[in-house]
Amino acid sequence: MTPAQSRAARGLISITQAELAKAAGLGQSTVIDFEKERRVVSPQAIDAIRAALEAAGVEFIPENGGGAGVRLRK
Structure with missing residues (x-):
């Protein structure tokens, strides 16, 4: 997974970096630094x-x- 995929995925499901960090069990700074x-x-x-x-x-x-990407699961 690339940083761009992470940003795009968050956009698809409308969550913040803080919400992603909590769901992943990580510090928000880790998500920010990665993205x-x-x-x-x-x-x-x-x-x-x-x-x-x-x-x-x-x-x-x-x-x-064609390039890596993200989409919502059906």
């Missing part, structure tokens, strides 16, 4: 962010030549 690419966050933190977004109904679209 703004301020620092490298741990793979475990990225997995937690992704899991929280997926639990909220987001589906991640893999890179397949």
